[in-house]
Amino acid sequence: MIKKLIIATANKHKLSEIEFILKDSVKEISPMPADMEIEENGKTFMENSLIKAKAVYEKIKIPSLADDSGLCINALGGKPGLFSARYGGENLSYKEKMQMILEELKDKKDRTAYFITSAVCMLNEKYYIALEGKVDGKIIESPRGFEGFGYDPIFMPEGFNMTYAEMKAEEKNLISHRFIAMSKMKKILSCIYEH
Amino acid sequence: MIKKLIIATANKHKLSEIEFILKDSVKEISPMPADMEIEENGKTFMENSLIKAKAVYEKIKIPSLADDSGLCINALGGKPGLFSARYGGENLSYKEKMQMILEELKDKKDRTAYFITSAVCMLNEKYYIALEGKVDGKIIESPRGFEGFGYDPIFMPEGFNMTYAEMKAEEKNLISHRFIAMSKMKKILSCIYEH
Numbered sequence: 001m002i003k004k005l006i007i008a009t010a011n012k013h014k015l016s017e018i019e020f021i022l023k024d025s026v027k028e029i030s031p032m033p034a035d036m037e038i039e040e041n042g043k044t045f046m047e048n049s050l051i052k053a054k055a056v057y058e059k060i061k062i063p064s065l066a067d068d069s070g071l072c073i074n075a076l077g078g079k080p081g082l083f084s085a086r087y088g089g090e091n092l093s094y095k096e097k098m099q100m101i102l103e104e105l106k107d108k109k110d111r112t113a114y115f116i117t118s119a120v121c122m123l124n125e126k127y128y129i130a131l132e133g134k135v136d137g138k139i140i141e142s143p144r145g146f147e148g149f150g151y152d153p154i155f156m157p158e159g160f161n162m163t164y165a166e167m168k169a170e171e172k173n174l175i176s177h178r179f180i181a182m183s184k185m186k187k188i189l190s191c192i193y194e195h
Numbered sequence: 196m197i198k199k200l201i202i203a204t205a206n207k208h209k210l211s212e213i214e215f216i217l218k219d220s221v222k223e224i225s226p227m228p229a230d231m232e233i234e235e236n237g238k239t240f241m242e243n244s245l246i247k248a249k250a251v252y253e254k255i256k257i258p259s260l261a262d263d264s265g266l267c268i269n270a271l272g273g274k275p276g277l278f279s280a281r282y283g284g285e286n287l288s289y290k291e292k293m294q295m296i297l298e299e300l301k302d303k304k305d306r307t308a309y310f311i312t313s314a315v316c317m318l319n320e321k322y323y324i325a326l327e328g329k330v331d332g333k334i335i336e337s338p339r340g341f342e343g344f345g346y347d348p349i350f351m352p353e354g355f356n357m358t359y360a361e362m363k364a365e366e367k368n369l370i371s372h373r374f375i376a377m378s379k380m381k382k383i384l385s386c387i388y389e390h
Contacts, residue, residue, distance in 0.1 A: 046321065118321070126241065126313070127379075132321035184322070191386025 002026045002193050005121075008052040008066035010034070013149035018067065020173045021182040025190055032056045032064075045070060045082065045118035046130055053122040063124075065185070069117040069178060071151045073101065073139060075108040084151065098143055098154050111138045115155060115164075117181040121189065129188055133180030148172055197221045197388050200316075203247040203261035205229070208344035213262065215368045216377040220385055227251045227259075240265060240277065240313035241325055248317040258319075260380070264312040264373060266346045268296065268334060270303040279346065293338055293349050306333045310350060310359075312376040316384065324383055328375030343367055 005026045007015055019029050038055045042048035045068040052066035070084035080087035080101070088100050105111060114136045122128045136158045143153035145165030152164035157175060164172050173179050200221045202210050214224050233250045237243035240263040247261035265279035275282035275296070283295050300306060309331045317323045331353045338348035340360030347359035352370060359367050368374050 126327035127325070129324050129383075130322070188324075188383065188387060192383060 002063070002189050004028045004030070004062050006030050006032055006056050006060055006062050006064045008032050008038070008049075008056040008064050010036075014067055014069075014178070017169075017173055017176070017178050018065070018182060020169065021179055022186055025186045033059070040068070042068075043082075045116060045132070046120070048082070049118045049120040050122075050128070050130065053120040053128065057122040057125065063122065065119065065121045067117055067119050067178065067181070069115065071113060071115050071155060073105070073111075073113040075110040075112075076101070076104060080151075094150055095143075098151060101139065101151075102142065102154065105139055111140075113137055113139050113155065115151075115157075115177040117177045119181040119185050121185055123192070129185065131181060131184050133177045133182070133184065135175070135177040135180065197258070197384050199223045199225070199257050201225050201227055201251050201255050201257050201259045203227050203233070203244075203251040203259050205231075209262055209264075209373070212364075212368055212371070212373050213260070213377060215364065216374055217381055220381045228254070235263070237263075238277075240311060240327070241315070243277070244313045244315040245317075245323070245325065248315040248323065252317040252320065258317065260314065260316045262312055262314050262373065262376070264310065266308060266310050266350060268300070268306075268308040270305040270307075271296075271299060275346075289345055290338075293346060296334065296346075296349065297337065300334055306335075308332060308334050308350065310346075310352075310372040312372045314376040314380050316380055318387070324380065326376060326379050328372045328377070328379070330370070330372040330375065 002025060007018055007029060009015055015031050022029060036059065038052050040048045040051060042051050048068035049066040053064045056064040070081050072078045072081045087097050114134055117133045120128055120130045137156050139154050140156050140163060144163045145153050147167060147169065148165045154163065156163045197220060202213055202224060204210055210226050217224060233247050235243045235246060237246050243263035244261040248259045251259040265276050267273045267276045282292050309329055312328045315323055315325045332351050334349050335351050335358060339358045340348050342362060342364065343360045349358065351358045
């Protein structure tokens with residue numbers, strides 16, 4: 001059992017998903033300080049999650065876990081990708097972002113996409129684990145469902161007839177990109193802390 | 196037990212030390228292809244080992260392990276550090292490099308130094324473990340011993356009255372910076388592969 005883990009995110013949705021997935025393996029999960037701002041200027045999801053985990057570890061000196069995630073749409077060359085949260089500008093709501101994407105996809109036959117999470121757990125300044133979780137799926141014609149957050153209403157994972165946003169938290173958190181990444185991380189952390 | 200691991204090094208001494216340390220945990224250890232050249236242009240040991248592990252994984256698609264190591268002398272601002280192998284120019288022998296260092300340290304009171312290994316094991320393109328092993332010690336007045344390699348004859352680890360080069364391989368490989376890094380890695384790899 002890991003004693004304490006700081007989650008390097010200011011996003012409450014992310015935090016609650018991570019808490020849900022890790023709750024049996026970590027005694028105490030806390031968010032990073034509310035006033036902490038980290039510039040995510042990496043060129044990959046992995047670089048961004050490393051930047052975040054490192055920044056938080058350096059400030060708090062407690063093992064930290066960062067998650068950088070995004071939706072990559074093949075017909076849009078992988079967009080919104082790294083810029084998922086900022087697509088179309090910071091002030092655009094996700095509803096507007098989704099409308100924009102559906103407009104961009106209007107004439108495209110290929111609606112395949114994937115959600116990806118890059119997770120980095122920094123155990124100390126020089127010791128970290130980096131890994132990814134990925135879920136393939138497609139972008140549907142119009143938003144469906146009210147659960148989850150972000151682009152969940154337009155993403156339907158392969159093998160399902162529901163969007164992420166039509167799934168209950170308990171369902172999404174057993175199949176999502178974030179779940180895949182965090183489960184691997186959980187396994188490794190238990191090993192490190194128990195053996 | 197890990198089945199196969201490619202060691203991202205062209206240095207036979209490193210390879211033999213790594214083989215010695217990991218032999219009970221990995222079935223088959225191979226060096227990277229002899230004709231492979233990797234530019235180590237990272238700004239830290241960690242960046243360099245990541246560059247090497249990644250390059251080898253991308254070429255061979257088998258889990259790879261890279262080690263970037265160096266001797267850091269405090270009175271010389273951490274030199275030779277990242278440039279341990281190239282200090283004073285590629286053509287200088289280690290005997291000459293050591294002479295140069297002893298000369299630079301002539302008037303210095305502080306002879307503390309440390310050897311460091313940064314190790315990265317890349318399990319697939321997006322999944323890696325990065326960690327370090329460090330041994331504190333000091334630079335003695337003149338080289339002693341003929342075992343090991345590199346700067347071993349001038350480095351005496353804390354708590355010992357021998358230089359690395361006065362220790363038998365079996366001794367050095369139970370206390371060295373490389374041993375510390377590889378033991379941690381071994382523990383994590385066994386966990387990942389056995390659970």
